[in-house]
Amino acid sequence: MTLEQAYEYCRLTARTHAKSFYFSAQFLPRHKRDAIYAVYALCRHVDDAVDELSEPTETAGCRAVAHWQAELNRVYANEPAVLDDVSPVMRAWRDMLSRYPIPQNLPLELMRGVLMDTHINRYATWEDLKLYCYRVASTVGLMVTEIFGYQKAETLHYAEALGYAMQLTNILRDIGEDARLGRIYLPQEDMRDFGYTEAALMHGEINDAFRRLMKFEIERARTFYRQAEQGIPLLDRDARFTVLLAARLYSRILERIEAADYDVFAHRAHTTFAGKLRSVPRIWHEARRL
Numbered sequence: 001m002t003l004e005q006a007y008e009y010c011r012l013t014a015r016t017h018a019k020s021f022y023f024s025a026q027f028l029p030r031h032k033r034d035a036i037y038a039v040y041a042l043c044r045h046v047d048d049a050v051d052e053l054s055e056p057t058e059t060a061g062c063r064a065v066a067h068w069q070a071e072l073n074r075v076y077a078n079e080p081a082v083l084d085d086v087s088p089v090m091r092a093w094r095d096m097l098s099r100y101p102i103p104q105n106l107p108l109e110l111m112r113g114v115l116m117d118t119h120i121n122r123y124a125t126w127e128d129l130k131l132y133c134y135r136v137a138s139t140v141g142l143m144v145t146e147i148f149g150y151q152k153a154e155t156l157h158y159a160e161a162l163g164y165a166m167q168l169t170n171i172l173r174d175i176g177e178d179a180r181l182g183r184i185y186l187p188q189e190d191m192r193d194f195g196y197t198e199a200a201l202m203h204g205e206i207n208d209a210f211r212r213l214m215k216f217e218i219e220r221a222r223t224f225y226r227q228a229e230q231g232i233p234l235l236d237r238d239a240r241f242t243v244l245l246a247a248r249l250y251s252r253i254l255e256r257i258e259a260a261d262y263d264v265f266a267h268r269a270h271t272t273f274a275g276k277l278r279s280v281p282r283i284w285h286e287a288r289r290l
Helices: 001-016 019-025 030-051 058-079 087-096 107-117 128-146 154-172 175-179 188-193 198-202 207-231 235-261 271-286
Strands: none
Touching: 001 019, 001 030, 001 087, 019 030, 019 058, 030 058, 030 087, 030 107, 030 128, 030 175, 058 087, 058 107, 058 128, 107 128, 128 154, 128 235, 154 207, 154 235, 175 198, 188 271, 198 207, 207 235, 235 271
């Protein structure tokens, strides 16, 4: 497989599975856009390797992820024979790493996060959940920030915050879907504080306690979005619009949840392609001023 074919494989993976992510990436220069696709493709394949297990145990998950860990180790070690038999994703990664210094601990930490889903289905506190969000989302933000480009180390703090914001948005959007899989990501202490029970959640009950809980979690996510946006001016200029667009589009999922009166059991909140297009001019002008 040629390098061009490897990157095309990664691009198609992103286009198929991450529509908002893919849409926002179109405004990057080609070399950064291709690298972003490679990062996403690895994340997607690792996640799928665990999600598609017939027996999602921690042991089975470790076996499923071991393949990707081994390929990653070979690519970072720059083994001479690596081009002959690695996957298209890692073929692209090998080329990408020649230009962007993504630390190996970040994709490895992502894999640890994905494996948490094989043995953890409840989180006692926000701090417990925050570790999960860091591993499965903030690590992605940290990886792509190396591609976006930046000058000050503090930029990474804001990238981490955007990961928290987006993963918490995912969690709130997918409450009903996750409940059907026996998973509750909402912190148990928050549910107790607002008087919303696990039994009510499993039955898809939307009451005043649930609405108060959702308002609280939505504000937590928005706080992270606001924090993350402070770091956008620290990125290379050619990446600022893409990051601002991605953050704004994803945060609109929270607005859709509110508009549906917090019904995340019967409806999956999303933004339409037309809505994304309408957002471009205004956010473009805003990004130009950063």
